[in-house]
Structures are given as structure tokens and as C-alpha cells.
Amino acid sequence: MNKPWSIRASTMSRNTQNLIRNIVEKIQVKPNPNKNFIPLSIGDPTAFGNLTPPEELLQAVRNSLDENESRCYGLTNGALVARQAVAEYYAHQGQVSADDVILCNGCAQALDLAITVLAEPGQNILVPRPGYMLYRTIAEGLGIVIKHYNLLPEKNWEVDLKNLEDQIDDKTAALIVLNPSNPCGSVYTKEHLRDILRISAKHRLPIIADEIYEKFVIFDNKFTSLASISKDVPILVCSGLTKGFLVPGWRMGWLVIHDRQDIFSKDIRDGLRNLTGRLLGPNKLIQMALSKTLTTVPQSFFDSVMSFIESQAKLAYKELSHAPGLRPILPQGAMYMMIEIKMSMFPVFRDELEFIERMYSEQSILCIPGQCFDFPNFMRIVLTVPEHILREACARIQQFCRDHIMQENNIN
Structure with missing residues (x-):
């Protein structure tokens, strides 16, 4: 008798989960067919076509x-001329050479490289809460433990420093700092x-410094790269063209090694180079x-985009401050706003x-x-939609809150 087929997905694939996709894509309800759908959920500044590169x-x-060179295979860590360009671009952060730069398939691959080279299965990395879910997606797939440190909404989402230090143990391999922040929109002072x-x-x-939103700073706040002020802490900076240059679909990111005291061993640099061999380098045309x-x-291009984001932040903050049961938090950067939902005012909803x-x-709005x-008890909206769409969305959110708080008052 023939042996039956028995094929299972790998442990890594089973452990790799994307929280946003898992939750949002599994929503069972449908939007109201009588109202135009407004997705305030998409972290893509180009999605509506009003912002262009x-x-x-x-x-x-x-x-x-x-150029013939743009069609050829290249070095797995990126073409030398392209890495030199990135090194010169970051010269203001400290002495950086082309050898300190790895070109990646978007900032996501840069984060993957950084986490993978620094942490072993069973070790842990510290990530912000609230924070970007991709860190968890990458780490848990590799058997690396996620430990959260808290951000403080009442202090513009600054890091709770005591809580951060309390999370560190002998198995902690790295700390991820996200600045400016997704989803919070915080920009940390020097x-x-x-x-x-x-x-x-x-x-x-x-x-690991996730600085993909380095160009997104509003309301006279100033972005400071961690690498520019670190005297002895080795830092892997992850960034790219995606957000600031408004080309997320082109998947051009980079990892920059900042290590003034040569603390990273040759082993780390060799490890990063080895890992680039898995994907054989990013898009050569864009390189x-x-x-x-x-x-x-x-x-002036970046200033114009930020002027728009700042105007949108003011608009959303003003309008949603009038929505009963909501508390918007004015961002300092990035392209999002976090809004507290005072769930006690909406007891008809479980969460x-x-x-x-x-x-x-x-209301056909998805956040x-x-x-x-x-x-929990918060929601995130994007600010990059056209102004008239954001106004309409805020009006619908206000109406929804009024409707359901009124229902609860009637119940009582």
C-alpha cells in the first residue's frame, strides 16, 4: 500500500502572521452600498493619486x-554607485561609506535583515507599543520573542523610559526605535x-532605528536621527524612498550601519552580506x-507635502474633537493620527x-x-487622502458616534 501524502507548512510560515491583514481582511461585514467607501486604513500616501512623486x-x-547597467544583475548588497549615493545622503549623520550601506527591497527588507542578523531564536527584541506590526511578523516567524515597551499618549507618545528599561533581560538582543512613529505620529526630541x-x-x-518617515515632520518639530547623536551605541538605520519620495511600490530601501566605536564585529557585517544573498539585491532600475x-x-517638494499633511492633521483634529466619545491626539509627524475611543461611552460594542x-x-469608512x-481602545486613520474626502470621513465618524451614544442614552 502506498504511503499517504503528508505535507505541512513549515514552522516559520505558520508562525509568520501579519496583524493588520489578519484583522482587517477578516472583517465579515460589508460597507454601506449607499455611501462611497472611504479607506482611512491604507498606509500608502499615493493611494488616492493626490500626492505624486x-x-x-x-x-x-x-x-x-x-542604461544597460540598469538591466543587469548586480551585487547582492547593491550597486556601488547607488550605495555611494546613499552614503553621501547620510553624511550629515556621521561618517558613512558605501561599505556601510546595504540596498534593500524596501524598508521592510532592511528591518528583516537587521532583526535577523542581531537576534537568535529564543532571544527577544524590544519594540514599541503601539508600534508597527511588521516587527512582530518578522521576529515571531524566526522564533524571536517580542517584548513591548510602552509609549505614553499623554506625552505625545514618548517612550516610558522606566518601562523600557524594565523589559531588558539577558536574552534581549536589540531595541527597535521608530521615529517618526507609525501609528502614533510622534517625533522625538533630541x-x-x-x-x-x-x-x-x-x-x-x-x-535598530526605523526612520522611514524621516521626511514626515510637521508643526515646527525637528527630526533627529539617532545615529547623528550616538557616541557609542551601534545603530542599524532602516529607511528608503518609500514614504518621503512617494514611491512605495518601487520597493527601494536601505540599511545604513552606524558604528563609531567599531562595536559591531566583522561577524555582523559578514552576516548582513550573507543575508542579502537570499534575495540577490533590489530593483536595479531604481538603484x-x-x-x-x-x-x-x-x-520645496518635501515642504509642500508636509504643508498638506499639517493642514490635514489640523482638519482631522478639529473635526474629530467634536465627535462624542473620541479623543484624537494631534500628531507631530508621519501621516497618521491615533484616536482614543472611549469605549465606556459605547457599551453596545464589545471592543x-x-x-x-x-x-x-x-458609514462605509474603514479605520x-x-x-x-x-x-486596544484606539483607532488609526491616515491623513493623506484628499481634503474633501477627509472632511466627509470626519463628518460620517461624528454622525456614527452621535448615533450610537444616543442609542445608549435611550436604553438607559
Whole structure:
């Protein structure tokens, strides 16, 4: 008798979960067919077409099309000319050479490389709560434990420094700092970053700095890269073109090694180089356009985008402050706003996910529940939608809150 087939998915694949996709894509209800669907859930600044990349970037890519080099295989860590361009772009953060740069398939791969090279299965990494869910997706698939440190909404989402230090143990391999923050929109001061560096130095803990939103800073806040002020803590900076240059679909990111005291062993650098061999380098066409992109796009382009985001933040904050039962928190950067849902004022809903599902079915608006960021009783909205759509969304959210608080008052 033939042996029966028995094929199972690998442990890594079973342990790899994406919280946002798992929750949002499994929503059972349908939007209200009588109202246009407004997705305030999409973390893509280009989704509505109102924000477009700079012409200088587009022209650089057009020129790259004509270069034979853009069609060839390249080094797994990226073409030398492209890595040099990134190194020069980050010269203000400290001395960086092309050898300190790895080009990646988006910032997501940079994070994957950083986590994978620093942590072993069974070790843990520290990640912010609320924070970007991809850290958990990457780590848990590899058998690396996630430990959360808390952010403080009443202090513009600063790190709870005591709570951070309390999470560190002898199995902690790295600390992830997300600045500016997704989903919070926080931008840390230089003083606060120095406090984080002191804790990291005390415990000999390397930092993975997720700075993909480095261009997204509003309301006169200033972005400071951790690498620019670190004297002795080794840092892997992860960033890319995705958000600031408005080309998320082009998947061009990078990892930059900042290690002033040569604390990272050659083993770490060799490990990163080895890991790049798994995907054989990112899009060569975009690589060959990097030098022109990073030197010709004017500051006025970024200023214009940030002016729009700032205006949108003011609008959403003002309108949603009038929604009964909600407490919006004005962001300092990124492209999101976190909103507290005072669930005690909506006892007809079990949790914020049920609140969001009902709002989706009645008002055709989809937001991201706080559960996706390990932070219940909140929801996240994006600010990059066109102004008239954001106004309409805020009006519908206000109406939804009024409707359901009124229902509860009638019950009593």
C-alpha cells in the first residue's frame, strides 16, 4: 500500500502572521452600498493619486531605462554607485561609506535583515507599543520573542523610559526605535533620544532605528536621527524612498550601519552580506536612478507635502474633537493620527474592533483598530487622502458616534 501524502507548512510560515491583514481582511461585514467607501486604513500616501512623486525622481528613472547597467544583475548588497549615493545622503549623520550601506527591497527588507542578523531564536527584541506590526511578523516567524515597551499618549507618545528599561533581560538582543512613529505620529526630541541612548549604552544594547518617515515632520518639530547623536551605541538605520519620495511600490530601501566605536564585529557585517544573498539585491532600475534622485529633488517638494499633511492633521483634529466619545491626539509627524475611543461611552460594542466594523457597515469608512498595534481602545486613520474626502470621513465618524451614544442614552 502506498504511503499517504503528508505535507505541512513549515514552522516559520505558520508562525509568520501579519496583524493588520489578519484583522482587517477578516472583517465579515460589508460597507454601506449607499455611501462611497472611504479607506482611512491604507498606509500608502499615493493611494488616492493626490500626492505624486517629484518630477526629478521620475526623470532619473526614465534616464535609467536607457542604461544597460540598469538591466543587469548586480551585487547582492547593491550597486556601488547607488550605495555611494546613499552614503553621501547620510553624511550629515556621521561618517558613512558605501561599505556601510546595504540596498534593500524596501524598508521592510532592511528591518528583516537587521532583526535577523542581531537576534537568535529564543532571544527577544524590544519594540514599541503601539508600534508597527511588521516587527512582530518578522521576529515571531524566526522564533524571536517580542517584548513591548510602552509609549505614553499623554506625552505625545514618548517612550516610558522606566518601562523600557524594565523589559531588558539577558536574552534581549536589540531595541527597535521608530521615529517618526507609525501609528502614533510622534517625533522625538533630541533630549528624549539621548535618554533612550543612555539606557541602550548602559545595557550594551544595539539599536535598530526605523526612520522611514524621516521626511514626515510637521508643526515646527525637528527630526533627529539617532545615529547623528550616538557616541557609542551601534545603530542599524532602516529607511528608503518609500514614504518621503512617494514611491512605495518601487520597493527601494536601505540599511545604513552606524558604528563609531567599531562595536559591531566583522561577524555582523559578514552576516548582513550573507543575508542579502537570499534575495540577490533590489530593483536595479531604481538603484541606478538613486544618485540623481538623492541630489536633485528640491527641499520645496518635501515642504509642500508636509504643508498638506499639517493642514490635514489640523482638519482631522478639529473635526474629530467634536465627535462624542473620541479623543484624537494631534500628531507631530508621519501621516497618521491615533484616536482614543472611549469605549465606556459605547457599551453596545464589545471592543474597538466591533466599533470599527459597525462604522464600516453603516458609514462605509474603514479605520485600523488599535489591536493591530497591540493598543486596544484606539483607532488609526491616515491623513493623506484628499481634503474633501477627509472632511466627509470626519463628518460620517461624528454622525456614527452621535448615533450610537444616543442609542445608549435611550436604553438607559
